[in-house]
Amino acid sequence: MAQPFIHTKDLWYSYREDDAHSTPVLRGISLDIARGEYVAILGHNGSGKSTLAKLFNAILEPDSGELTVAGTDLASPELTEDEIFALRREVGMVFQNPDNQLVATIVEEDVAFGPENLGVPSAQIRARVDAALAAVGMSEYAGSEPHRLSGGQKQRVAIAGILAMQPSCMIFDESTAMLDPKGRREVIETFERLNREQGITVLTITHYMNEAARADRVIVIDDGRVLMDGTPREVFANTEALLAAGLDVPQCTALVHALRREGVALTGEPITTEECAELICRALEVQ
Amino acid sequence: MKTIAFGQYYPVQSPIHRLDARIKIILAILFIVCTFLCKNILCFAALIVAALFLIFMSRLPLGTVLRSIRPLIFIMIFTAVLNLFWTTGETPLFEWWRIRIYEEGIYSAVFMVVRIIVLVLGTGLFLTYTTTPIALTDGIESLLSPLRVIRVPVHEFAMMMTIALRFIPTLSEETGKIMNAQKARGVDFSEGGLIRRAKALVPILIPLFVSSFRRADELAMAMECRCYRGGKGRTRMTVPHLHARDFVALVVMVAFGAGILYLNRLGIGYSVP
Structure with missing residues (x-):
């Protein structure tokens, strides 16, 4: 991969309402997007x-860390x-x-x-x-x-x-x-x-x-x-972690996971309704 | 609320609609000057003919045009009465107690009323009825652009106008929503005296203001994201060009003005000072 389009490393940011109370909103984000x-x-x-x-x-403007977007260093103080x-x-x-x-x-x-x-x-x-x-x-x-x-x-x-x-x-x-x-x-x-x-x-x-x-x-x-x-x-596939983060999972994923908990043997991780339907159909055929 | 009219613009194809907005602004100003130059009955006759000609050229329905005068009826009656009783001349036509009406008074009353009607018609026909608000804003910006030299923020002013126009329907829709929300909570806007009704508006205005500020904030951010940084280095998609018809219109208007001045000098009938 050539230079990523967006590059961040250990990016921190907090909204400062007053200096005493600044809770960081971003706590060390590192990711690359091509x-x-x-x-x-x-x-x-x-x-x-x-x-x-x-x-x-x-x-x-970031508080600290690296942030480069389209080749521009946005963390630089001389921007x-x-x-x-x-x-x-x-x-x-x-x-x-x-x-x-x-x-x-x-x-x-x-x-x-x-x-x-x-x-x-x-x-x-x-x-x-x-x-x-x-x-x-x-x-x-x-x-x-x-x-x-x-x-x-x-x-x-x-x-x-x-x-x-x-x-x-x-x-x-x-x-x-x-x-x-x-x-x-x-x-x-x-x-x-x-x-x-x-x-x-x-x-x-x-x-x-x-x-x-x-x-x-x-x-x-x-x-x-x-x-x-x-x-x-x-x-x-990591339903538990998503739920723990206060997020939902797609309905079909939730369905497959619920079925699996009930003992239905389903293989694969469907993310679209079609895939899910197909998976369930196949499981029914096997039975 | 979606049917709210944008100004008074009347969308039809007409020679006046097609004129350049800047030229129309200049024409409107010249026309106003003409109405004030008029002194005698011939001039006012010419003015009425010109106004009728404008209505004809704008392809607007007569009813729509005449409706624009309605809000001014009170002012017209007031000026007419004032002129009728306070203009003095040589021989009174009518005398009763301390009221004296002179021939001159009748003339000046009629002239004033004609002047007001033509004034309103003229500006309406050249500007609000036949020019879209956006074209009008661009026209004003373009005409005022020389003032940039003396640091008048012409572009910013035009931008403010545009945004205001853009948000009139949005905010009126929002006002409707807030009113409904308050009505659902039992606020009554239609009863009570003036003060009570004015007070009932407070719970509408406060949410409206708060949301307007939020909108302004978001809009400013969106504008910045779209690389807005004032008028500097900005180009326009549509650069208006003057056509032969614009010059013809201008020449006709100047000729009309000259004609009025000529008629004034003929000195026929009563002449207002």
């Missing part, structure tokens, strides 16, 4: 997962405004509330906001906006007003707004948490397609197990530390 990976970061509320995402985008600017065009971030990240009154104007800030020439902005809206399947809404769109559509516009900056990595900070199931599916399918087709590194921060199960890699954060790191299959 270019083009599709990673889900799991953790319950207050586990520090969102804080970690904000460090990756230089919204927050300049221009370096942060350059980093943010590489690493885009989509937030939780779709209403609070759209700036303009017209969809295409909003998508153009990022490239406009980057100083891209007008003709190119047009091309980028059209391409970004097409990539998220929102071309027909180019002239709409954001407040007339559904939550999922607004979130896709927000993704297009980041995409138009042509980043190599996109971080989704609980971007599906406020959406209905349909909107959630729209957003997930959009970023999975971007990961597959455009090779964009996707980091999705979530507490939905079924969402995390779709990623190539799952990192579980608990109490500011990396609890588990591996493929969804590996991580969800």
Whole structure:
């Protein structure tokens, strides 16, 4: 593996409300994420997962430890405004509330906001906006007003707004948490397609197990530390540790584990409903 | 709440809709100047014709346009009455007790009312009805951009306008939600005197303010993440270009102004000072 896209080593961070009481939110996070990976970061509320995402985008500065994103040393005290600017065009971030990240009154104007800030020439902005809206399947809404769109559509516009900056990595900070199931599916399918087709590194921060199960890699954060790191299959096999960290397991995993406890012989760790159904069918055939 | 109108913009295709926003702002200012230049009956006749021409050109339904005058009826009556009774002339037409009405008074009352109507119609037709708020904001930013030299934060001002416009529907939706939540807890907004009703608004305004601050915070972070750092080095997707029609409109307006000045000098009928 060449130089990882995101590298952290023993990363610490605490919110300082006053100097006396600063409880660390991140307590020594070490991980490497390669270019083009599709990673889900799991953790319950207050586990520090969102804080970690904000460090990756230089919204927050780490207290100590190593933090390198896209070749920029974010832990360096000499980090300049221009370096942060350059980093943010590489690493885009989509937030939780779709209403609070759209700036303009017209969809295409909003998508153009990022490239406009980057100083891209007008003709190119047009091309980028059209391409970004097409990539998220929102071309027909180019002239709409954001407040007339559904939550999922607004979130896709927000993704297009980041995409138009042509980043190599996109971080989704609980971007599906406020959406209905349909909107959630729209957003997930959009970023999975971007990961597959455009090779964009996707980091999705979530507490939905079924969402995390779709990623190539799952990192579980608990109490500011990396609890588990591996493929969804590996991580969800360890049901007890997940439950101890205050997290759920995907429904199918829970079902298989419950069956196994009752003495049903099931081999394998299903993470999708189809796999689970197949596994149970096979077990029934054997019986 | 989703049907909230954005300003008064009336989306139809018309020659006035197609004009450049900056030109329309200038035209509106010139038109206002014209209404104040008018002195005699010929001028006001020309002004009325011009206003009718504008309504025709904007393809707006007459009813919509006339409705914009309704809120001003009180002001119009007030000015008319004021002018009618307080303008003095040579020979009173009518005299009763201490009230004297002169011919000049009738003229100036009528002129004032026409002036107000045309003023409101003109600005509405050039600006709010035919220009989207966003185009208007961009137009203002563009026209004021020379002020940047003396360090007026023109871009920031325009950005604030845009964000305000963006969040009007969002916040009005939220107000509705909060009101419903408070109603569900038994707050009554429709009864009691003025003070009681005003007091009932407090439990709406406080959550609204708190949530607005939170929104502002999140929006600022999202904007920073999208590399926003003020107007410096910023480009625009759509750079407005002036077309021949914009120049034609400007020339017509200047010619109209010159025409008004000419009619003033003819000195026909009563002329307001």
